Amino acid sequence: MRVLIARPMTAEVEARARSEFDVEIRTNTSVMSRAEMLRALVEFDVVVPTLGDAFDAGVFSQVPEPRCKLLANFGVGYNHIDVGAAMAAGVEVTNTPGAVTDATADIAMTLMLMSARRAGEGERLVRSGQWQGWHPTQMLGLHLSGKHVGVVGMGRIGQAIARRCHFGFGMQVSYIARSAKQLDFEAHHAGDLSKMAAEVDVLVVAVPGGAETHHLIDAGILAAMKHSSHLINIARGEVVDETALIAALQTGQIAGAGLDVYEFEPKVPQALMDLDNVTLLPHLGTATEEVRSNMGHMALDNVAAFVAGQALPNSV
Numbered sequence: 001m002r003v004l005i006a007r008p009m010t011a012e013v014e015a016r017a018r019s020e021f022d023v024e025i026r027t028n029t030s031v032m033s034r035a036e037m038l039r040a041l042v043e044f045d046v047v048v049p050t051l052g053d054a055f056d057a058g059v060f061s062q063v064p065e066p067r068c069k070l071l072a073n074f075g076v077g078y079n080h081i082d083v084g085a086a087m088a089a090g091v092e093v094t095n096t097p098g099a100v101t102d103a104t105a106d107i108a109m110t111l112m113l114m115s116a117r118r119a120g121e122g123e124r125l126v127r128s129g130q131w132q133g134w135h136p137t138q139m140l141g142l143h144l145s146g147k148h149v150g151v152v153g154m155g156r157i158g159q160a161i162a163r164r165c166h167f168g169f170g171m172q173v174s175y176i177a178r179s180a181k182q183l184d185f186e187a188h189h190a191g192d193l194s195k196m197a198a199e200v201d202v203l204v205v206a207v208p209g210g211a212e213t214h215h216l217i218d219a220g221i222l223a224a225m226k227h228s229s230h231l232i233n234i235a236r237g238e239v240v241d242e243t244a245l246i247a248a249l250q251t252g253q254i255a256g257a258g259l260d261v262y263e264f265e266p267k268v269p270q271a272l273m274d275l276d277n278v279t280l281l282p283h284l285g286t287a288t289e290e291v292r293s294n295m296g297h298m299a300l301d302n303v304a305a306f307v308a309g310q311a312l313p314n315s316v
């Protein structure tokens, strides 16, 4: 069984992969080219792809009978893979749910606090040497404790964010999901996204990417939000209409935004970089050694199950 891992991994994950499998580990940290994806489907039994490796219907149509029978995705989000086209070509798909949850929720909280309390802007002020000293009305932001958060997508990460908001910051929680959740804390299942957006102080996006959620947060939702409110996106860039968001930030329609992901990642529009009321992180959601190792082991557990002919632990 030949296994291709599409990016360098943490040392312990690479060591395990080399000890258990006949593995090739790509040394390039950028997304796979189309030619690389075609070679992967033809020459390997299992591929471990990740964010941005666009295994779309076109790729599968060029390799109708691939040698590869499993895409063991590294990451919970798999919107870069056309799962229907993969299945039709006889390729199963797995992901790494759970391993990413707490770390991604922590980055959502980082962005909420940075945006509400103007931390990025403040840090730039200090570094610029222009800071004149403390005074009672210097850089006033939004007090987060006790405010109302709206979580768009109350799955694993959405619930971890909501827990932090409720237990850590005494916040009121509302949420949107396709189904109501049984939770051990109070949270309101809102029926209408626009109505919820109008009521909250912070709107946090935690739905998967893909056709169903493309531009779920559009100009209409941003127009419904309070002028004092903040938008946080730790999900996928394309869930938010980036052009509409730039306009909302430029006109003061909303007070600020915190972004970990971008519509045309890794491209970040100059207009966003020019704005002081947006916090921009380089997709740091799961970026700790421990979490990336846990994700790697979870992906390799799926590979190992496949090699042993067992049921796959994390089929999507």
Ligand code: NAP
Binding pocket: 076, 077, 078, 097, 098, 100, 104, 152, 153, 154, 155, 156, 157, 158, 176, 177, 178, 179, 180, 206, 207, 208, 209, 212, 213, 234, 235, 236, 260, 261, 283, 284, 285, 286
């Ligand atoms: P999950 O457990 O599957 O949760 C997704 C939630 O979104 C569920 O509550 C689901 O509703 C809801 N949802 C799905 N489609 C919807 C729609 N059309 N309208 C309204 N709600 C919808 O996934 P997760 O583990 O929390 O991960 C969420 C996403 O976060 C991933 O897909 C990934 O793209 C992103 N992510 C980002 C980072 C990062 O580094 N920034 C890291 C990890 C993950 P139901 O519960 O009713 O099904």
